[in-house]
Amino acid sequence: MPLHLIGTGLGDETDLTLRGIELIRQSDAVFLESYTSIPCAAGFLEKLQAITGKTVEPADRYFVEDATALVELSKVKKVSLLVVGDPFSATTHSDLYIRCKAEGVDVTVVHNASILNAIGVTGLQLYRFGQVITLCFWTDNWRPKSWFPVLEENIRRGLHTLILLDIKTKEVSDENLARGRMDTFEPPRYMSVHEGIAQVDLVARELGSKCINESSRMIAVSRLGSVKQQILHGDIRSWMARTPAEVADRMGEPLHSLVLPGDLHPCELEHLLTFPAV
Amino acid sequence: MPLHLIGTGLGDETDLTLRGIELIRQSDAVFLESYTSIPCAAGFLEKLQAITGKTVEPADRYFVEDATALVELSKVKKVSLLVVGDPFSATTHSDLYIRCKAEGVDVTVVHNASILNAIGVTGLQLYRFGQVITLCFWTDNWRPKSWFPVLEENIRRGLHTLILLDIKTKEVSDENLARGRMDTFEPPRYMSVHEGIAQVDLVARELGSKCINESSRMIAVSRLGSVKQQILHGDIRSWMARTPAEVADRMGEPLHSLVLPGDLHPCELEHLLTFPAV
Numbered sequence: 040m041p042l043h044l045i046g047t048g049l050g051d052e053t054d055l056t057l058r059g060i061e062l063i064r065q066s067d068a069v070f071l072e073s074y075t076s077i078p079c080a081a082g083f084l085e086k087l088q089a090i091t092g093k094t095v096e097p098a099d100r101y102f103v104e105d106a107t108a109l110v111e112l113s114k115v116k117k118v119s120l121l122v123v124g125d126p127f128s129a130t131t132h133s134d135l136y137i138r139c140k141a142e143g144v145d146v147t148v149v150h151n152a153s154i155l156n157a158i159g160v161t162g163l164q165l166y167r168f169g170q171v172i173t174l175c176f177w178t179d180n181w182r183p184k185s186w187f188p189v190l191e192e193n194i195r196r197g198l199h200t201l202i203l204l205d206i207k208t209k210e211v212s213d214e215n216l217a218r219g220r221m222d223t224f225e226p227p228r229y230m231s232v233h234e235g236i237a238q239v240d241l242v243a244r245e246l247g248s249k250c251i252n253e254s255s256r257m258i259a260v261s262r263l264g265s266v267k268q269q270i271l272h273g274d275i276r277s278w279m280a281r282t283p284a285e286v287a288d289r290m291g292e293p294l295h296s297l298v299l300p301g302d303l304h305p306c307e308l309e310h311l312l313t314f315p316a317v
Numbered sequence: 318m319p320l321h322l323i324g325t326g327l328g329d330e331t332d333l334t335l336r337g338i339e340l341i342r343q344s345d346a347v348f349l350e351s352y353t354s355i356p357c358a359a360g361f362l363e364k365l366q367a368i369t370g371k372t373v374e375p376a377d378r379y380f381v382e383d384a385t386a387l388v389e390l391s392k393v394k395k396v397s398l399l400v401v402g403d404p405f406s407a408t409t410h411s412d413l414y415i416r417c418k419a420e421g422v423d424v425t426v427v428h429n430a431s432i433l434n435a436i437g438v439t440g441l442q443l444y445r446f447g448q449v450i451t452l453c454f455w456t457d458n459w460r461p462k463s464w465f466p467v468l469e470e471n472i473r474r475g476l477h478t479l480i481l482l483d484i485k486t487k488e489v490s491d492e493n494l495a496r497g498r499m500d501t502f503e504p505p506r507y508m509s510v511h512e513g514i515a516q517v518d519l520v521a522r523e524l525g526s527k528c529i530n531e532s533s534r535m536i537a538v539s540r541l542g543s544v545k546q547q548i549l550h551g552d553i554r555s556w557m558a559r560t561p562a563e564v565a566d567r568m569g570e571p572l573h574s575l576v577l578p579g580d581l582h583p584c585e586l587e588h589l590l591t592f593p594a595v
Contacts, residue, residue: 048334049428055367056429057338058331074574090335106542125430127437129560133588136440140591143573150327150435150542152403152428158425159405162414165433166449170476198448262430310411313418 042113042139044126046151047071049264051080052087059149063091068139069114070109071175074208075122076131077201077229077294079265087121096120099209104131106138113144119129124153141158154296162310169193173203174235176228187242190299193248197302200277202239204230204295229293232259233286236278236297251299251314258298258311273317281317288317320375320417324429325349327542329358330365332364336426337399341369348376348387350488353400353407355507355572357543364401374401377487382409384416388425391422402431417555432574435542436479439493441578447471452513454506461520468577472528473582480517482508482573484531507571510537511564514556514575529577531557536576536589540569551595567595 043062048054055158057215063069069091071084080086087095088214098120102108112118124150126132132293135242139146170193193200215223236257243251253276261269278286321340326332341347347369349362358364365373376398376430380386386478390396404426417424435445448471471478485506493501514535521529531554539547547568556564581589 046430049337053339053426054334055332056326056332058328060585061331065587125434125437128434128443130442130584133437133440133584134440137584137591139589148438150332150430150438152324152430153434156403156406156431156433157428159403159411160428162411164408164411165406165431166451166481169448170446170474171444192474196448202442270582275530306411306415309415313415 040113040115040117041145041147042109042310043119043147043149044132044136045119045121045149046125046153047078047121047123048151049079049124049154049157050084051078051265052090054264055090055152056149056151059151060091062147062149063093063119065117065310066093066119067097068112069093069119069121071095072103072123072204073097075131076124076206078123079262079267079294080305091131100195103135104271106135108137110142113139113252114142125151128153129154131141152264154203154263157202158260158298160263161258161270161298162307162313163298164304164307167199167301168197169173169196169301171203172202174230174238175205176230177238183243187246189246189263191250194299194301200299201303202235202297202299204232204235204297206294230295231283231287232261232290232295232297233278233281233283235295236275239299240275240279241272256300258300259290259295259317260298261295262292267291271317272311272314277317286317318388318391318393318395319423319425321395321397321425321427322410322414322433323397323427324403325356325399325401327402327430327432327435328544329356330361330368332365332429332542333368334427334429337429338369340425340427341371341397343395344371344397346390347371347373347397347399349373349399350381350401351375352378352484353409354402354484357400357540357545362431373443378381379588384413386450387413388416388420388422391417392404393419403429406431406433430542432541433479436576437539438541439536439538439548439576440585440591441477441576442582442585445477445579447474447476447478447579448538449479449481449555452483452508452516454483454508455516462520465524469526469528472577476578478577480513480575480577481574482510482513485571508570509561509565510539510571510573510575511556511559511561513573514553517577518553518557536578537568537573537595538576539573540570541574545569548592550589550592553595564595
């Protein structure tokens, strides 16, 4: 029996491919992975069910990362695991693939758009991007900055940087962890573009960066690839001149991401300027 | 009236999204751009027509790059331009977008998988890729090597490099150009993985590269994202020990691409080794 890893794309249920839908319809069990990304569309799960005629169960980090249940089930049933975006945009799904192969379970992959290619809609050429980075929520005693040299190196090479922002779903607080309350979860948190830009700004100042400062341009995107996507641009000074609430109002619901452009070709700039300034 | 830029994905007509199909059905004129990439599936155009009930016309470089005809048509009719992969994987479509915006034509974008994210199926993590490079067919007096420092820089940073290989469609030979025979085209040419690896090997030797040599691993993919995809790996020595015909036999029809991995995480290596060696 196979495990189907099916990318759902970025927007809503109409971003499913014909091949994906056909494989879901043939499946005995269907899960939607919902912690490395989230679907933009409200009622996505119900709409998926309406289109495919299948019950779709949400799958959290523990279910997918443990993998045993999924692999065992795939030995006896046709299983589909739906992933927002493209199936291999998160490490987890590679682990699952290896587990399946080791246990003789075939894996079918149905690709779809992910933010890694859809970011081209900003007008920035995909072949001029350097390594992607991810910003994490800082805590009182954990403030990772290891992404900063990557960002600077990309700029030095004239390359654009896609900056992914942290997602926390089904997190257990330290207090609940200490009390053994493993099934009490914090509300989901999604880093906003304002938080992301503020973090870049802060680290650039702290480290006295020579190539990132208040005049550096940042492009913010929200719900990219959906019909409700928003793209705004401005230098760090302009972004920071707005309150978090003002930016939240402009950018709207999650997911948010950022791009710090490198050298902009005149055509890239012309395309970018078709989007509003913050 | 809008222009719809619709990604078809990488494989066959079943990789179309529901949204893409719906917009094609609503269109008065439908074109398939067929020079920055090609569909893997035989009879793709006819199958597209069968699914959508629309006549689909192939659009060559001259038609798309000139853009005037497309923009003018979009002012009076609903036009769809289908692009293999994702619409913004080639510069051309950004030019078209800018032209539309300048002339008051709305543009709808329907994203889909492209090789830039589907390459994750090799097991290499997408966030560990550096800048992508493209190899061109060399001629007697034009042998560009400007991609080589980018490749070396990626390796020095431990990053993987996706290497796209040249496509020549509807080329006019120098002789025909001189005689003014602008509508006599050379047969299409697609660089094969053997040619690509040989070019990397040659340049590495010529320039006395310190980080790319016979022991460097290369991953070759063909028809990526289609049901007929092929993934093989081996060091440059192993690849070059095969004749072009042997490699052509293993890899099959176009399109071919390469990856030169940087530092491989043990999980990436484990995933990669699930594919056969050359």
